[in-house]
Amino acid sequence: MYKVMLIEDDHQLCGLIKENLERYGYEVILPQHFAHIEEEFLNIKPDLVLLDINLPYYDGYFLCRSIRQKSTVPILMISARSQEMDQILAIELGADDFITKPFTFDMLHSKVKATIRRVYGEYAVIDERNTRVGPLCLVEKTMTLEYKEAKVEVSKKVFKLLKKLMEKENSFVSREELIEEVWDSVSFVDDNTLTVNMTRIKQTLSELGLKDLIKSKRGVGYMLQYPAGE
Template sequence: MYKIMLIEDDHQLSALIKENLERYGYDVILPEHFTNIEEEFLTINPDLVLLDINLPYYDGYYLCRSFRQKSTVPILMISARSQEMDQILAIELGADDFITKPFTFEMLHSKVKATLRRVYGEYAVKGDKNICVGSLCLDEKTMSLEYKGKRVELSKNVFKLLKKLIENKGSFVTREELIEEVWDSVTFVDDNTLTVNMTRIKQSLSELGLKGLIKSKRGVGYMLQDPSGGRND
């Protein structure tokens, strides 16, 4: 049974979400005190977090960043805020997905099920081998990227996107293929979510001293070049 921590201060909504998800066999746990959310998170050790943005004491952005510093647990942000920048900020702080209110419980369950399947189920990263292009290697066991003795840690989404690019090195991968690789469906994913994650890939490569390896072509997609042929200044 997967354990879900639901952090939502609307008591009526949280009760409805809890009731609906528990029908599908999930163990949904609500925080006892909003003043001790971070401590309760560590105690509960959930498999997934549903996190509202507008909360008392600490907002969801703060908590998302705090959780991400302690854990790689998948985080789904929930908010009535529908502005693009709100979603971008959530993704940049480490959220795996963003659900805008109002939503149907069928949609919520679909997002939860897809996320759990990606992280723990049939689509989860397995094995402990390295995937390399030249001297640039992805370590599947530690979910990190290495290049000539340097290493950077990656989020699950960035890892999967980069793995797809490495497996297709030297060829363009369409935006649709990349979105489906990580989010299962292009229907409910804002196109800008992919752009944000691609920016994070470029930042990770830059930390390793590699620049210009990711090429993009409007209307086509993205391509990863071999580091031996890219710029490394």
């Protein structure tokens, strides 16, 4: 789950943005006090920052520059200011993109998703760290799933689904979040498509001698649960 720090002093807008992004599986965290944004940023360690320009204590430009001096985390600036110079200043201070108010939540989600994908996803430099759950290992470099001495190759879609499930071991992941992880859109993907790919994952695990690792709950989603003590 990607962690988004939302720095916006309009409480109503904050609530709407939080609700909208959490629907797509993001964890949205709001600052407790605008006078201590920099300290809270270091404690939260977000994957992405949504930053308004007009704020109490410090404006968004100051905070953008301050955050950029400490971190390469992607920053999306939000503002009712629509002048080109405002956008240029934001980019020059280190922002990755600029969203002008008023905006639709579809547009906001699209920009968040595109930024996450560019920085951490399929357009980013591939991180060769492997994902492990007990002796089960998902190897990014070779696109294989390994268990003890056995290994099987997996497709890109199966790889992404497995990675998400393994990262959230022992927790249910919603169908919507899994679809979003692989296909980028919930509305244009047949629900049966996910079911077919989950069946492939179960078959792949069976080939490795692992059965019943994937649990499903109607209306909730899927969970990977490796037996404790094995």
